[in-house]
Amino acid sequence: MLEYKKENCSSCGLCEKVCPFGAIKIQEGFPYIDDNCTECGICAEKCPANAFCVEQKETGKQQTEEYRGFWVVGLEKEGEPLNKVTLELLSTARKLADQKKEKVTLLIKGLQEREDWKREAQKTGCDKILLIASEYSGYDAKLYTDAIECAIRRFKPEAVLFPATVNGRDLAPRVSGRVGTGLTADCTGLSLDENGHLLQVRPTYGGSIMASILTPKHRPQMASVRPNVMEIQWTDEKREVKVEYLEDFSSVAEDRVKLIGCIEKNNAFADLAEANIVIAGGYGLKNKENFGKLFKLCDRLNAAAAATRKAVDEGWAPAEIQVGQTGTTIAPDLYIAFGISGALQHTLGMKNAKKIIAVNHDPAAPIFDICDVAVLGDAGEVLEECCNILENKKA
Ligand SMILES: Cc1cc2nc3c(=O)[nH]c(=O)nc-3n(C[C@H](O)[C@H](O)[C@H](O)COP(=O)(O)OP(=O)(O)OC[C@H]3O[C@@H](n4cnc5c(N)ncnc54)[C@H](O)[C@@H]3O)c2cc1C
Ligand code: SF4
């Protein structure tokens, strides 16, 4: 609750200028606060005379019930079709929303309606696309945070789901901090408990246990979800997808980051979770040099590189490309494994690949039990041969 102490006020007028929601008008020298106040506390922070005080409300049942609908934040780049992870989240949101007879909204940045987005979103059962109207084409943490905060305060969604991608992991905690709610990062499962609260499941203690987390007293409930964990479910229902623009989202924070430029990644380190072909290396590749060859092969084939934890621990590959229980979960069309045993913690992250080719010198390697094509041989030599064949083709 925002409390105003007139006896402290020096009538300086600053609060009218700093309120990002235009909720303060100075009338006859004193601030008058209208219904636009969101209790963000900025006036209390800035007032030189301590004339404002914001008490954190105990968010009881009454207030959480004001929040309705399930939202998905899409972080697509300009010109891209909807990402796989966005469709996975929309499908999950639809399933949850159906249980409460609520609506699903996709919040995404874009200057104009796109028929392909509408079509794909409709197939997952999405009801509305809320477009963050911005000319800027890339990922801008501040812009997204300002816009999503504003949208949450205006429309009060019950739950907001973010992709647990690099940008999603950057954005979700910023937004949860701004709106003062909890966030469960990197969820692998979402459902509703008997009271209709979002039950957020995620691995914890290095993946040794699965924790179930609730946000019973604050709204929205927020979770980021790993790509390739949820299934895309298409629906035949012919819903009309409404498109609205989110405009006039004011900035409430200083811009502390300056974007100097963007450097496109080498193909081998492109978005692993969205890749159609993944080539992975394990301890059987023996050394960093062989990983260098694997990265080159990926670049040539437009594939993403991956590694086991053991290879990452050896320093042969960066941690961001680790696949498995404590790494990324993937579901490519083709997964090629060089010198990987097929330990459960690794296969948990890649078992949904459509085709698996494994190279290993041990006929009893567990990876051979789950692969479509088994190549018995030395991983380094087979990799070298693949590189040579491609090199000769180029020549
Ligand atoms: C809590 C927890 C979480 C974990 N999370 C992950 C995770 O997210 N991702 C992950 O990958 N692991 C994870 N691990 C580790 C996992 O248990 C395995 O140790 C790891 O996946 C093994 O990696 P690897 O297959 O490269 O190595 P190894 O198990 O040592 O297998 C190497 C394989 O290469 C073969 N090989 C050896 N030399 C050659 C050669 N010259 N040519 C061909 N084949 C050869 C061997 O026959 C063997 O099958 C986790 C472990 C724990 C306890
Ligand atoms: S900033 Fe504080 S002192 Fe100045 S007008 Fe507003 S309430 Fe009064």
Ligand code: SF4
């Ligand atoms: S609490 Fe925030 S929204 Fe309310 S009057 Fe102060 S600055 Fe404006």
